[in-house]
Amino acid sequence: MTTTNVPVQPRTSIGKFLVQGGTTIALLALIVFFFAMRPDVFLTFTNVRNILFQVSILAIVAGAQTLVMVVGDFDLSLAATSSLSGSAVASLMLGGMPMAPAILIGLVVGLLIGIGNGLLVAYLNLSAFVATLATMTSVIGLAYLVTQGTTLFNLPDGFNALGQGRLLNVPLPVYIAIAIAVVLWAVLRFTTTGRKWYAIGGNVEVSRLSGINVRRGRLMAFAAAGLISAVAGILLAARLGSGSAVQGSDNLLFSVAAVFLGMTVIKSGQANLVGTMVGVAIIGVMSNGLNILGVNSYVQQVVTGLIIIAAVTLSGLKTRER
């Protein structure tokens, strides 16, 4: 009940971390736990490489999802888009097209779907949820048509090397995922486009009245997300040496979960790339660690849900309702 004016304490980074870092703490706790359980295995080079390899594609899709969620939208079709792009590239190469143009077309497919979503959401004012749900449905149908429901394989070695080759004993997709994450982080942080996206996500009307072209901004976020998820899908095809309509479909929910986990990492509760990568890491560490401990996969699934809840609750976040 003192009335002395205590000067407002500048929060230290560590204090901030402890207050907001519930999700990060959850990640560390998981790492410590699995390390304690299997010190001989968990943090070995091979296993860390394993984890990185396993999450690399998810990290790319989650990066794409982050962009859309930064502008306050939502894209349910990303995983489907990545399957379609991967399938299209596989199908074209099997049809005799050289690798480079096939990949180019695969990327264009992703970009076009992204632009389609962007037009529906930003220009026709459809809710992102319905629009991308509908796109997802159609895109999965297209992927089935492209693959005729089968798994396309026998892809050129040069192509498979993209997903399976190694540099310094680390698989290429890991480098590609890191590179994409760094680029997206820099785009969000340092470019005018990224700034505009954050502004639009913060308040559409304020952004518009500040001279930002809101529609174009949202369109661009969707387009970029479509393009990036095409990269993920093509990499996944190269990584598995095959393309199919359903390949990577679990990336849908996991990418969204990763972004949401990541939103709890920073105070303002916005989607952000570093947070998303923490979310991806939680998902990857959890699945690898539980596998290593030999936990039954049904139990794993139950535990996964509980850990997500624990992480988010720990972060004590007062998320605004979306």
Next chain:
Amino acid sequence: MTTTNVPVQPRTSIGKFLVQGGTTIALLALIVFFFAMRPDVFLTFTNVRNILFQVSILAIVAGAQTLVMVVGDFDLSLAATSSLSGSAVASLMLGGMPMAPAILIGLVVGLLIGIGNGLLVAYLNLSAFVATLATMTSVIGLAYLVTQGTTLFNLPDGFNALGQGRLLNVPLPVYIAIAIAVVLWAVLRFTTTGRKWYAIGGNVEVSRLSGINVRRGRLMAFAAAGLISAVAGILLAARLGSGSAVQGSDNLLFSVAAVFLGMTVIKSGQANLVGTMVGVAIIGVMSNGLNILGVNSYVQQVVTGLIIIAAVTLSGLKTRER
């Protein structure tokens, strides 16, 4: 460009309908189209009964989703909850428990999951999306554990009759779905609880400041949704004569799509039961009609997405971003 002061015309019901009824028009257009294509089949008693039977379970899940969306939230776990409840009832009955207590336990399971979601969202302030995504993951895991991953069958005839029996040549689930829809409609329209839910969905803060117990309201909506989706899951088990962890999982996205389609039916753009049922009807008519026309199932999927987009765009809805 006249400047005369035309008094604002009170919009007639028909005018209103034409302006806002894009979705309803889409439904009618679909019906007319399929009828024109196959007049001998599409509107026969048998086929209409077919459609009703096919959508009855979806209608119940979508009704549950409507409640949650009325309060401005979102439940991704409803379809999983219904699978778990159905599986639990099947498993208990196979274990020798009589039908009535087994069903009761199944309903309680749904209610408890709903309450769990409600607590996470309303009291721990987790975003509905993360919370129910996590619950969904765990609940599917539980359903796998309950069924051991298999399809449980050989359920008692009395139980199966709930889903397969007929009254006046129309299957029981159709009546049950209609009854539940009518009850939910009445709850939303005539009870204080329903009106509070709408107020909360309209503006949480204003509702809170006006003395509405927002937390309890949201908790109740989630709890009710959990309970109702348990009904759906148990009916589905009775209808199929079996219970499994993945049974009815496509009700997740379809129920959400139905509610979103339904939101375009009314001007205020809120979730509403009549609209949801229109959405369910669109989904049911589309799938049945395309089957009757013998459209390739991959093409069907592509078309489904396009029709959803067309319906929503037609309704010219300026949905606020969620």
Next chain:
Amino acid sequence: MSTTSPAPTTTAVPAFEAHDIVKHFDGVHALSGAHLSVREGEIHALLGENGAGKSTMVKVLTGIYAPDGGRILRNGEEVTFANVRVANRAGIVALYQELSIIPSISVAENIMLGERTPSRGGLVQWAALRSRAKEQLDRLNQKIPLKMLAGDLSPVQQTMVAFARALANDARVLILDEPTASLTDTEIKDLFTVLRSLRAQGVAIVYVSHRLEEVFELCDRLTIMRNGETMLTKDVADSNIDEVISTMVGRAAGDLYPDRGTATSTVALSVTGLDGRKVKDVTFTAHKGEVLGIGGLAGSGRSELLRILAGAQKHTAGTIAVGDVALPSSPGVARALDAGIALVPEERRSQGVILSASIRDNIALANIGAVSSAGLVSGGRISDITKRGMSDLQVKARSSRQPVGELSGGNQQKVVLAKMLARNPKVLLMDEPTRGIDVGTKAEIYRLIRALAATGTTVIAVSSELPELIGMSDRILIMHEGQISGEAMSAEADEEMLLAYCYGKTA
């Protein structure tokens, strides 16, 4: 400063009191020893600068915030309110500052929200609900269709609906936090009539406002807060505006309005034959260095006019030219900004600033071109313009990285200004620039407007307060139903004449 003056002794026990209230937020001392004591049958003004703690006090009094210290007494007995419902049941009802309506439900339901909804056996009694809602609207002299969605109402009507809701609670203690901020004279009159009749029925009313004229017209006693503390409580009759202002700001009051300047004859903005939604055939010019005030009744199209000029709204006919450069037919905000027209919008929380973003990020928003090169944003340049803006406008904040949502209303408004001033606009449009801002900050903003004009900027400011319009402008245009119904040099204008224009009596 003295604390409390002895209260005139008419009733024994005050209806509602609060003593030594303390409330912290994250290290901010919103309240540090605040007092308030209201009697039955009085209208008690609660005054103070932006950020003095008035709204926080209101929320503590009604159970929204649990105080960190202090006592609350109802009829002399100590009470604690766990939430709004408990307070409402004790007869204490507030109309909160930011409280508005629920857009997606009907007017009638908005009025009878929550526990007021008449019900039997859990079922809503629709007929009773509508008739009671209508009673409240009748008291306020409002004819608003009961079944309409509240979101379709004009902002003024929405406020009246929110007010009707507060009335519907049959409060014994009614607390109103800036109820008139977005109302015009007609509604304010109706509101005052109701408040006076409630006073006659013995209701204790707390009235928070920045419009001091209203306070002296309506209120019986006043309490002044500063920095979370109560500085003074006394009878209105024993006080005067100068004392109130000096107590609020902690120093002697200067002149509210700075001296007028001299506008040049160079035309800075010319508008001809502008038609658009709510705007009909508007033609006028504004000069370099001029402060042009625009007045009118609510809904007369002033905001729409500014939005069209700023490129935020399309127009269907007419031309806009800055200097002698004509704008394209639908310029969009970005082009208008480039041409030198900047808008400080009406609703600062939903249109002016991103509440969750920092001061820097908000200022950078309208200046992305200036703080970036080759598509890359320079943090240094953002810091530069932020620093300049914050010091020019004396924004009070912990740091430039503080979220704008944590600032008081006046400081938020300064951030909006800083954001737009960094564009060096030739024409600055300001829509209700002092709405919800305390007198001290108001005076600062007037001085700023004048300083801008002195450097050659044209300022066009919309205001609903006629004294303000006269005090801050060089010239005044009045709008009526989308058209300009009158024009006057403010040196020659008086309120009566302007009011006549407002009601469409053309000169």
Next chain:
Amino acid sequence: GCSSSGGGGGTGDGGDDAPFKVIAFTSGNQTPIGAWWVKAVQAKADENGWDLTMIQGDFDFQKMNPQVESAIGQGADAIFDGFTDYASIGSIITAAKDADIPIFAMDSGTEATDAFVVNITTNQQGLVDSTLGALDESLGGLEGKNIMVIGHDPHPGIRLRASLAEKDLKAAGAIIAGGEIQKVKSPATGRTEALAIVADYLTAHPDGLDAVWVGWDDAALGASKAIDEAGSDAKVTGSDATSEAIAAIEAGGSFLATINQPWPEVLDTVTDDIIAFQKDGTMPAENFVAVDTTLVDKANAADITPSDKL
């Protein structure tokens, strides 16, 4: 879709003026074999002049079952179930019984049931015997070997053979890696799930794996990839004889063998049973037939028609 092929009544075996009505349904129309079956049954119907109602579902029993039942309600002479486990179609079975229409089935359950007048499937025990035989030979005995079994419970065939494999491996003295059958949750992500399971197991137990027995080829391909990438010399067997698996076997990596199930022959047999019934009401002799399968290894891989190229 419900396409009724207008074959006409011209085949004229019986003296009926109405064509023989057959309702055919499969729940797996998005799998390659399901897609093949739909086309093949259509061809059989055209050949034999059946009035065919074909109903396809994508494991969405909620939608498929009412369609089949309503077709049954409109009358038919026979029902043909392809690849749809009887556990999921209890209501169809009841409807068919009530209408007194026999159901002929292929690969629709792993044990005899009187739901079907015939169900021809493959011999799961034989399948397990030959894959384990191949492992036995390649590893030089199973005794003491670490062998992982990967299954997928929702598919009754895979579930049955995985549990048979586990039992026989234990009996042969092998150690089940991970202590129990590893379960893949979704067929859609079977390959990546199996890949992660095996890769993670190999990091936790380097050199701790001699073989992986997988219940179907798609997941087997994931397991095989994990083994190759880890540089382990463990062997993998699958089942289904997809072209990708056959190619992997021919390539000579860790993928040792798969199983070819003779679906075209099974289809022919069931069709013959239906035709016999059409002619004079003859019912099949047995209601459950398990036909033998062929082990596909490097030696015969080139001669096998892959199941997705039927």
